[in-house]
Structure formats: structure tokens, C-alpha cells
Amino acid sequence: MIPLDATNTISVTEEFVSEFQQHQQTYEAQYCFQSLDKSYYMWDSFAAGVALSSMRNGEVDGENEFSELEYMNITVITSNKPYGKRDGSNPFFDGRATPKLGLKEGGVHSGHVQTGIRDSFCLVPGSNRGRCEDGYTREVSGPEGVRVRVATRAKPNTDKNSSLEKEFSKSFLEVLNRPExxxxxxxxxxxxxxxxxxxxxxxRNVSRGKPVIFDMDMSPGDFVSLIYLLKTPIEVIDLKAVLVNGNGWANIASIDIVYDILHMMGRDDIPVGLGNTTALGIPTLGCNNSYAIPHGSGGFIDSDTLYGLARSLPRSPRRYAPESLDHPEDRQPLALEVWQSVRKQLDPGEKITVLTNGPLTNMANISLSDRDASSVIERVYVVGGLIKDGGDENGNLFTVPSNKHAEFNIFLDPLAAKTVLESDLKIALIPLTAQRKAASFRAVLAALEDIQHTHESKFVHELLSLLQELQIKQKLYHHLDIFLGEILGAVYMVEGSGLKPSVELKPVSVIANTNKSTDGQIVISKNSAKLVRVLSDFDGEIYSKQLANSLANKRQSAVIGSFEEQKAIWSRPVNSSGNIKKQK
Incomplete structure (x- = not known):
């Protein structure tokens, strides 16, 4: 075992960075040095070095070049003090005459077992740190422990003439720079x-349309919505910025796909701001309702690659970069910073329209941090929610079956949704009921097949065709039409009355009580003075045609269509006039 106690003794010192900078003879050394510059740590590398040394020298009692090793009797703690107390949470002891697995009564496995993220037993009032120790590793005596050979600290460098402190640091640079x-x-x-x-x-000489900020969580439908907004004439929609939620359907590094689409469409001028990775009011390293998003099929693993199609997009020079002490100017801009930048650029009397296609975390943080935000926001179009008003329609939260009436975007941050929907902001809600009418793969794909294609319409057609095929053939992808319905928000915001919409004013309230069975549900509240405009119906045929026609418009079309086209450009020289030389 190579625990943090040992890996923490390998520090990235100034001497190590200086030595590394001077020894980059291979491509892999160059790449690793760039990673080091972006807050790279040596933990995993050291663990690999210790493991390889043990394999070479004998795993039982062999010498290790890089770490001191000793045998310890350890266990992984599965419960919390007071040990031996019964409260129904411990399956090893509760209801059993004899503890399971031969565990000891009163031992570190016999107490309260953490039951979930918000287990009240573990919470400490007024603190972001809990008191539960489930998962901790501890040295113990007796049969509950296992004899394990443990790395305790990194060995010092045996080369007294070297500026490097540790033997592993020297070996690491030597191995990376080997020509073999x-x-x-x-x-x-x-x-x-x-x-x-x-x-x-x-x-030039163009009258720009209404300023818009698009707030997305990088689901497939969000990317189609982004392309649609970029295709809308600048005289109608002036897309000022894109904000990304870090607690939605994709991990934050997927922001690179946003950059790639903006690059494809020739809009590298549009800033992208990254929001929080957790829900409103949750500590930065805490957990939230994103546990409801599948990690595998139709969830994170597919969204992070845009279902395998992200590599077909041209690669933008702009990439996600974490915060770096050495180069703070290179880090990813934050959502609040981008909001403030856009706000400063507004002309007197000008207001922003916001379209949100994910959790309302960014919008809530903006309204809470910028108390005057409502004075410069024309309207917020919210794609999400299911209004529980006596009907029998269910939500789409298929991973939390006990919650029958919530919708993902609201459930992922119910407190943020409550903050926004019950604020003084003007809200236009596009609920799940309306989205479901737009969630027909057959209708949208048929409309896309009747048009003259552009690079971007071909990409959208390929993406939606893939989602349809997966939904038909694979049970784990049964939910993919929910992403298709999300596109409605962008089209409704642009087309408005052109979709022949039916709109109702309703007094709504959001349930945010940390109960997973009711969190995120939207109810009619007669006590609420706040009325929200709710899209209840629209012409589905017009919707599909307008979406397809916009994507087919040659104006504001892609400036570089794909990664294949980009590779061809990178493979040919540029002549003196700046044009790419054509192959004979």
C-alpha cells in the first residue's frame, strides 16, 4: 500500500522544477512538464515507481529503491463512534446474534454506518466538515486488521551531487528522458x-439584436441549442457569452467541446464562463444531486465525449485550464467573471436575455452576488421543471424512482431553482410538458433530411440519428429523447409568436427540502404573488421546420467544418498571400 502519508513526502520543489525544465529530451518529458506547470502532483507517479521497484526486487521482503516500507496491521473503518451502539444503520451487526465476517463487538466496524450524503449523524452544525470516518484507514491490533506492507516515506537521493532531494525524483527524470x-x-x-x-x-454596419447569455450544462441537446443560437442572424440574437454549469450532465473539462463548436462556427470571440461544480449552498468539495445522473450509458461517459462525436469537431486553440499559481492569466474564466464582463459592455438602457438549459446554479449565484442583476435582465428563459397542478404526468427523474414529479434540471439544484423562480426576475418557463412535444426524433430528423445541408446541420443530423439509434436498440439509453426536448427553449426564445405558442401565467413554488422524494418538484402556490409565464403548447410542425431551416441557412455558417478539414489545412503550407497551397 502506498498511502498519502508516503506520497506527500514527494514534493514538487523549485529545484525539481528547475531540473525538469532543463531535461526535456523526449516528447513525453515535454508533455509531463507542461502538466507539472498546471498544478500536477507526483502522487500517482511515485506510487507507480514504488510498485515497479517492489516487482523488480521481490514483493514480499525485497528492497525498494524509492520508499521505506514496513508491515502494519490495518483496516478500513466502516463505522463511527460510539462503537457498539445499535441504530439500525449497520448491516454487519444489526439484527444478528453473531456479527458478520467475525467482526468484534465494540470494534471500529460496530458503530453507526453513514447512510448517505446528508446523514444528520455526520453533520457538524456550523461547519463544512463532517465527523464520520467511513473509509478512513487505521492501524489496529487484533483479527480485524490485515497485515499489509506499507510505504511510509520517500527515500532521500543517494547522489550527493544532485540538487534533487529524493531518489524517485532523480529516477523519474532519467526514465522520462530515455530514448528507448x-x-x-x-x-x-x-x-x-x-x-x-x-x-x-x-x-460591420450591422444592427445587432438582443444581447443573450446561454447557460448550459453540456448535454447533447444543449450543444444543438448552442449551434442553433450561433446560426440565428446577429440582427436577431447577439450571443454575448456562454456559461457552463459544472454540476450537470458532463464533467467540467467537457467545456473544450463548447470551445470547439464556437471555433467551428467562427465565434472564438465569445467568452465561456465556468460555474460551480456543486449545488447552491454546498461546500466546494461536497456532494449534490448530480448523483442522479448515470455515470455510464447515456450519462457522464457519453456526454463527456458527445457520444463519440467530439473528436470529429475542429480543435479550438482555447482549452480548459485549471488554476495555476504560475500562470493565473491562463486559467478558465469563471461564470461570475464573464457575467460582470458582459454587463459592463452593455449600452445604456440595454438589457440581457438569459436562456438556461441546465441547473439554475449559475443564475442563482448571479442574482445573489449581483443584487442589481434584475435591473439589466430582460427575461430568463428556463428550460426545466414539471408543474404539479393536479395532473397525473410524471417527471423524467428515472434514476430516483421515489420522486415521481421532478425534472432533472430543477432536481440537480432545487435551492437554486427556488431562488431564481421565486425572485423578482421575469421568468418564461419551458416545462417538461412542452418539451415532450418537441422530443420526437422522427419529426426533427425528417425536417433535417428535407434541407440543403451545411456542415453544422450535418453534424446535428449525425448526433440526433445516433441518439435515436441508441434509444431504439439499447435499454440503458431509453431516456435520450429528454435531450431533444431541451432544444425547444432556444427556438422558442428566438421565434416567439412564430411558434403559435399558448402561454399561461401561474404562481409557482419549488420544493427544496433536502428530501430526494420531493426535491425539485414545482407546485402551484396560491400564496405566491410571483407569476411565471409557462409555455403550455406550440405548433410542433412549425418548430421542427424552423429548427431545420435555421441550421441549413448558409449565412453565419461554419468557417471550418471538421477535424478532418483542419488536419488537411495543417498538412499543407501557406503561400505568401496567406492562402493554403492546394495539392496538385
Whole structure:
């Protein structure tokens, strides 16, 4: 075992960074140094080194070049003090005459077992730290422990002439720079004419439309909505910024796909701001309702790659970058920073329209941190929610079957939804009832097949066709039409009365009581003075045609259609006029 106690003794010192900077003879050494510059740690590398040394020298009692090792009797704690107390939470002891697995009465496995994220036993009032120790590793005596060989600390460097403190640090640099089994190329050698280009449009003598901020959580429907907004004439919609929720359907590094789509459409001028990775009021490293999103099929693993299609997009020079002490200017901009930047650029009297296609975390943080935000927001279009008003329609929260009337976007951060929907902001709600009318793969794909294609319409057609095929053939993908319904918000915001909508004013309230069976449900509240505009119906045929026609419009079309096109550009030289030389 190589615990943190040992890995923490491998520190990234100034001497190590300096030595590393001078020894980058291989592509892999160069790549690792760049990673080091972005807050890279040596924990995993050290663990691999200790493991390899043990394999070489004998795993039982062999010498290890990189770490001191000793045998300990350890266990993984599965419960909490007071040990031996029964409260129904411990399956090893509760209801059993003899403890399971031969565990000891009164031992570290005999107390309260944490029952969930919000287990009240574990919470400490007024603190972000809990008191439960489930999962801790501890040295113990007796049969509850297991004899394990444990790394305790990194060994010092045996080379007294070296500036490096640890033996592993020296070996790490030596191995990375060996010419044997080295990488064959990097992007500059793979593509001899590789260059980074930012595409920024010039809108001369054009009257710009209403300023819009798009707040998304990077689900497939959100990316189609983004492309649709980028296709809408600048005279109608002036997309000022994209905000990304870090607690929705994709991990935060998937923000690179947002950059790639903006690059494809020639809009590298649009800033992208990253929001919190947890729900409103939850500590940064805490958990939230994102547990409801599947990790596998139709969830994170697919969203993070846009169902395998992300690699077909042209690669933007702009990429996600974590915060770095050495280069703070390179880090990913935050949602609140982008909001403030857009607000400062507004002309006197100008107001922003916001479209939210994910949890309302960003919008809630904006309204709470900028108390005057409502004065510059024209309206917030909220895609999400199911209004529970006596009907028998169920929500779409298929991973939490006890909650029959919630919708994902609201459930993922119910407190944020309550903050926004019950605020003084003007709200237009596009609930699940309306989204379901737009969630027909057959209707949308049929409309897309009747048009003259652009690069972007082909990409959307390929994505939606893939989602339809997965939904038909694989049970785990039964829910994919919920992403199709999300596109309605963008089309409704742009087309408005053109969709022949039916709109009702309703006094709504959001349940946010930390109960997973009711969290995120929207109810009619006669005590509420706040009325929300709710889209109840629209013309589905017009909707599909408008979406398809917009994607087919040659205006504001992709400036670079795919990664294949980009590779071709990087493989040919540029002549003196700046044009790419054509192959004979």
C-alpha cells in the first residue's frame, strides 16, 4: 500500500522544477512538464515507481529503491463512534446474534454506518466538515486488521551531487528522458504546418439584436441549442457569452467541446464562463444531486465525449485550464467573471436575455452576488421543471424512482431553482410538458433530411440519428429523447409568436427540502404573488421546420467544418498571400 502519508513526502520543489525544465529530451518529458506547470502532483507517479521497484526486487521482503516500507496491521473503518451502539444503520451487526465476517463487538466496524450524503449523524452544525470516518484507514491490533506492507516515506537521493532531494525524483527524470520506447511525434511533428488560429467575425454596419447569455450544462441537446443560437442572424440574437454549469450532465473539462463548436462556427470571440461544480449552498468539495445522473450509458461517459462525436469537431486553440499559481492569466474564466464582463459592455438602457438549459446554479449565484442583476435582465428563459397542478404526468427523474414529479434540471439544484423562480426576475418557463412535444426524433430528423445541408446541420443530423439509434436498440439509453426536448427553449426564445405558442401565467413554488422524494418538484402556490409565464403548447410542425431551416441557412455558417478539414489545412503550407497551397 502506498498511502498519502508516503506520497506527500514527494514534493514538487523549485529545484525539481528547475531540473525538469532543463531535461526535456523526449516528447513525453515535454508533455509531463507542461502538466507539472498546471498544478500536477507526483502522487500517482511515485506510487507507480514504488510498485515497479517492489516487482523488480521481490514483493514480499525485497528492497525498494524509492520508499521505506514496513508491515502494519490495518483496516478500513466502516463505522463511527460510539462503537457498539445499535441504530439500525449497520448491516454487519444489526439484527444478528453473531456479527458478520467475525467482526468484534465494540470494534471500529460496530458503530453507526453513514447512510448517505446528508446523514444528520455526520453533520457538524456550523461547519463544512463532517465527523464520520467511513473509509478512513487505521492501524489496529487484533483479527480485524490485515497485515499489509506499507510505504511510509520517500527515500532521500543517494547522489550527493544532485540538487534533487529524493531518489524517485532523480529516477523519474532519467526514465522520462530515455530514448528507448520514446514517443514518435507531437502535434507539431504530426502536422508539419500546424498553427493556432482564432476565428473572430467582423460585423460591420450591422444592427445587432438582443444581447443573450446561454447557460448550459453540456448535454447533447444543449450543444444543438448552442449551434442553433450561433446560426440565428446577429440582427436577431447577439450571443454575448456562454456559461457552463459544472454540476450537470458532463464533467467540467467537457467545456473544450463548447470551445470547439464556437471555433467551428467562427465565434472564438465569445467568452465561456465556468460555474460551480456543486449545488447552491454546498461546500466546494461536497456532494449534490448530480448523483442522479448515470455515470455510464447515456450519462457522464457519453456526454463527456458527445457520444463519440467530439473528436470529429475542429480543435479550438482555447482549452480548459485549471488554476495555476504560475500562470493565473491562463486559467478558465469563471461564470461570475464573464457575467460582470458582459454587463459592463452593455449600452445604456440595454438589457440581457438569459436562456438556461441546465441547473439554475449559475443564475442563482448571479442574482445573489449581483443584487442589481434584475435591473439589466430582460427575461430568463428556463428550460426545466414539471408543474404539479393536479395532473397525473410524471417527471423524467428515472434514476430516483421515489420522486415521481421532478425534472432533472430543477432536481440537480432545487435551492437554486427556488431562488431564481421565486425572485423578482421575469421568468418564461419551458416545462417538461412542452418539451415532450418537441422530443420526437422522427419529426426533427425528417425536417433535417428535407434541407440543403451545411456542415453544422450535418453534424446535428449525425448526433440526433445516433441518439435515436441508441434509444431504439439499447435499454440503458431509453431516456435520450429528454435531450431533444431541451432544444425547444432556444427556438422558442428566438421565434416567439412564430411558434403559435399558448402561454399561461401561474404562481409557482419549488420544493427544496433536502428530501430526494420531493426535491425539485414545482407546485402551484396560491400564496405566491410571483407569476411565471409557462409555455403550455406550440405548433410542433412549425418548430421542427424552423429548427431545420435555421441550421441549413448558409449565412453565419461554419468557417471550418471538421477535424478532418483542419488536419488537411495543417498538412499543407501557406503561400505568401496567406492562402493554403492546394495539392496538385
Amino acid at each position: 520506447q520514446t514517443g514518435l511525434f507531437n502535434i507539431n511533428t504530426q502536422f508539419p504546418y500546424y498553427r493556432e488560429v482564432l476565428y473572430k467575425p467582423v460585423f
